[in-house]
Amino acid sequence: MHILITGAAGMIGRKLTERLVKERALHGRPIDRLSLHDVVPFPAEALKASGVSKCDVLVGDLPAAGEADKLAAVRPDVIFHLAGVVSGEAELDFDKGYRVNLDGTRALLEAIRKAGRHPKVVFSSSIAVYGAPFPPAIPDDFHLTPLTSYGTQKAICELLLADYHRRNFIDGVGIRLPTICVRPGKPNKAASGFFSGIIREPLAGQEAVLPVADTVRHTHASPRAAVGFLIHAAGLTREQLGARINLAMPGVCCTVAEQIAALARVAGSEVAARIRREPDELIMRIVGGWPERIAARRALALGFKAEGSFDEIVKIHIDEELNGQVAA
Amino acid sequence: MHILITGAAGMIGRKLTERLVKERALHGRPIDRLSLHDVVPFPAEALKASGVSKCDVLVGDLPAAGEADKLAAVRPDVIFHLAGVVSGEAELDFDKGYRVNLDGTRALLEAIRKAGRHPKVVFSSSIAVYGAPFPPAIPDDFHLTPLTSYGTQKAICELLLADYHRRNFIDGVGIRLPTICVRPGKPNKAASGFFSGIIREPLAGQEAVLPVADTVRHTHASPRAAVGFLIHAAGLTREQLGARINLAMPGVCCTVAEQIAALARVAGSEVAARIRREPDELIMRIVGGWPERIAARRALALGFKAEGSFDEIVKIHIDEELNGQVAA
Numbered sequence: 001m002h003i004l005i006t007g008a009a010g011m012i013g014r015k016l017t018e019r020l021v022k023e024r025a026l027h028g029r030p031i032d033r034l035s036l037h038d039v040v041p042f043p044a045e046a047l048k049a050s051g052v053s054k055c056d057v058l059v060g061d062l063p064a065a066g067e068a069d070k071l072a073a074v075r076p077d078v079i080f081h082l083a084g085v086v087s088g089e090a091e092l093d094f095d096k097g098y099r100v101n102l103d104g105t106r107a108l109l110e111a112i113r114k115a116g117r118h119p120k121v122v123f124s125s126s127i128a129v130y131g132a133p134f135p136p137a138i139p140d141d142f143h144l145t146p147l148t149s150y151g152t153q154k155a156i157c158e159l160l161l162a163d164y165h166r167r168n169f170i171d172g173v174g175i176r177l178p179t180i181c182v183r184p185g186k187p188n189k190a191a192s193g194f195f196s197g198i199i200r201e202p203l204a205g206q207e208a209v210l211p212v213a214d215t216v217r218h219t220h221a222s223p224r225a226a227v228g229f230l231i232h233a234a235g236l237t238r239e240q241l242g243a244r245i246n247l248a249m250p251g252v253c254c255t256v257a258e259q260i261a262a263l264a265r266v267a268g269s270e271v272a273a274r275i276r277r278e279p280d281e282l283i284m285r286i287v288g289g290w291p292e293r294i295a296a297r298r299a300l301a302l303g304f305k306a307e308g309s310f311d312e313i314v315k316i317h318i319d320e321e322l323n324g325q326v327a328a
Numbered sequence: 329m330h331i332l333i334t335g336a337a338g339m340i341g342r343k344l345t346e347r348l349v350k351e352r353a354l355h356g357r358p359i360d361r362l363s364l365h366d367v368v369p370f371p372a373e374a375l376k377a378s379g380v381s382k383c384d385v386l387v388g389d390l391p392a393a394g395e396a397d398k399l400a401a402v403r404p405d406v407i408f409h410l411a412g413v414v415s416g417e418a419e420l421d422f423d424k425g426y427r428v429n430l431d432g433t434r435a436l437l438e439a440i441r442k443a444g445r446h447p448k449v450v451f452s453s454s455i456a457v458y459g460a461p462f463p464p465a466i467p468d469d470f471h472l473t474p475l476t477s478y479g480t481q482k483a484i485c486e487l488l489l490a491d492y493h494r495r496n497f498i499d500g501v502g503i504r505l506p507t508i509c510v511r512p513g514k515p516n517k518a519a520s521g522f523f524s525g526i527i528r529e530p531l532a533g534q535e536a537v538l539p540v541a542d543t544v545r546h547t548h549a550s551p552r553a554a555v556g557f558l559i560h561a562a563g564l565t566r567e568q569l570g571a572r573i574n575l576a577m578p579g580v581c582c583t584v585a586e587q588i589a590a591l592a593r594v595a596g597s598e599v600a601a602r603i604r605r606e607p608d609e610l611i612m613r614i615v616g617g618w619p620e621r622i623a624a625r626r627a628l629a630l631g632f633k634a635e636g637s638f639d640e641i642v643k644i645h646i647d648e649e650l651n652g653q654v655a656a
Contacts, residue, residue, distance in 0.1 A: 094495065131571060131572075140471075141470060141471045142469060142471060143468075143469045143470060143471045143472065144471065144472070144487070145490065145571065145572050146487070146490075146491070147494065147571065149491055149495070152487050152488070152490070152491040155487050156484045156487050156488070159472070159474070159480050159483050159484050159487075160480070160484070162473065162474075162480070163474070163477055163480040166475065167422065167477070243459060243473065243475065244459075244473050
């Protein structure tokens with residue numbers, strides 16, 4: 001089996017690649033080739049001793065003329081389409097957001113259609129497709145009224161994916177990822193950054209800033225769960241999915257206070273004490289427009305699995321990113 | 329005020345133009361210029377004695393390079409964007425449907441954005457954005473899962489419209505038209521054609537074929553109501569619309585049996601007897617995936633008005649298309 005990953009050098013792309021390389025199979029079929037595409041080269045040294053017989057690092061700009069055709073020409077059986085610019089960048093640079101997130105996806109779908117091999121395409125969408133106001137739990141049949149250009153682009157790509165699937169050009173499935181927590185790496189300027197920051201920084205011995213009230217409720221999944229969603233999605237059949245192939249993913253729904261309590265339980269109250277409250281009106285307003293709880297009934301019925309508690313999410317971060325060690 | 333209509337030579341475009349020419353004003357502001365764009369020339373003789381001081385007939389292919397820029401360059405204050413290929417054609421010709429319905433709309437929005445004058449843009453969407461299965465009445469927050477490429481293209485354009493509106497590039501509003509009934513003219517091959525045919529043909533003294541059961545339920549609005557929706561939409565403010573600018577329109581929800589009963593009441597049972605039942609499996613299957621009842625609460629609250637009964641719809645057809653005369 002030949003797998004192509006777009007956006008492979010991103011955080012989720014790297015973790016997905018690591019897991020595929022480790023397992024050397026996808027739903028029981030051996031992986032004999034991996035094509036890792038991104039605008040920056042995938043750090044290939046990690047793959048040397050992987051056992052995957054052929055691993056190609058491809059570098060290019062997906063919406064550029066001919067680039068998507070090059071990807072279709074490698075004849076992948078399964079495509080994980082993760083490439084895209086993030087929400088902050090898509091909001092700041094209108095043209096770039098539409099070019100990468102919409103035109104890039106459409107170019108890929110068109111190239112696949114013209115190649116005529118109807119591969120499986122797993123598309124990473126986002127809960128940014130939803131826009132407030134919301135019911136207490138967002139049902140699977142709730143409409144998409146995004147309040148960002150990023151969310152608009154993801155919602156449009158979901159519609160394209162479903163039409164290309166219906167036409168039998170691809171076997172498509174789109175998954176709406178909740179906020180990924182704990183994101184590894186440096187703090188960034190994303191409005192959602194604090195959800196990870198208030199866990200990651202204290203665990204690393206640093207102070208974190210909490211810009212919203214403890215009562216803010218949101219839905220989270222670990223990077224490990226996100227990779228699990230992608231892999232599970234790749235195994236679903238047309239019959240299982242039916243016509244509605246874009247699915248909201250489950251997650252752990254909790255308040256910031258519950259996040260902090262979980263941190264204290266897992267790592268101690270002195271670690272949880274490293275959070276400083278510094279309300280930020282702008283971030284409070286942005287976060288106020290975000291979904292709190294996603295019902296995700298269809299995804300749960302189809303076997304997608306998120307963590308059972310925020311404690312688990314904290315432990316996964318300690319395990320995967322900190323070698324099991326919490327900073328004193 | 330300068331008004332641009334795209335798709336002006338189509339059935340709704342012509343009726344909208346006639347009404348604007350007759351009223352010579354839109355929401356109290358005099359119309360001093362009309363630009364009528366289509367791929368075929370608008371029949372201009374009808375406009376000669378209109379009283380609109382300047383009426384330009386523009387002919388061109390909206391998605392072609394430079395065409396949308398030409399339209400933005402005429403500096404319209406209000407744009408009624410009706411241009412598009414219909415659902416049957418978009419399903420048969422995948423490339424043409426995306427080119428005209430998606431690329432054409434996006435080119436228009438981009439040209440408007442670059443011109444920097446944020447006009448009002450009224451977009452004619454369709455209930456084809458919905459896909460079965462449905463609840464008994466489709467609520468305003470029901471998701472869009474189209475089952476045709478046409479419906480997909482309309483849903484994508486709604487998302488673009490909302491994002492360009494949110495960014496303040498336009499003042500946008502999208503209206504999802506129900507099935508327009510009674511469509512004037514010749515019978516066509518559209519699966520929905522019989523909804524009009526079973527009224528239009530008997531009134532003209534001809535036999536009509538009914539390919540589905542009497543119990544089929546659907547939602548209808550007259551061409552006159554559709555023009556009224558477009559004009560009413562043009563008068564709504566940003567504040568009235570809020571962030572969710574794409575609205576399902578109201579209509580008369582009734583069964584085929586109720587349509588036929590209305591025809592008999594208005595024109596006599598000998599006219600209604602001109603309907604021959606000839607079940608067609610394919611049409612029954614297609615129509616089975618269509619919405620039955622649209623709740624349209626928001627549209628009703630915002631003052632959109634459909635007919636009160638199917639009798640009215642029949643009478644409007646007799647009045648507008650048959651000079652008040654039913655064929656004996």
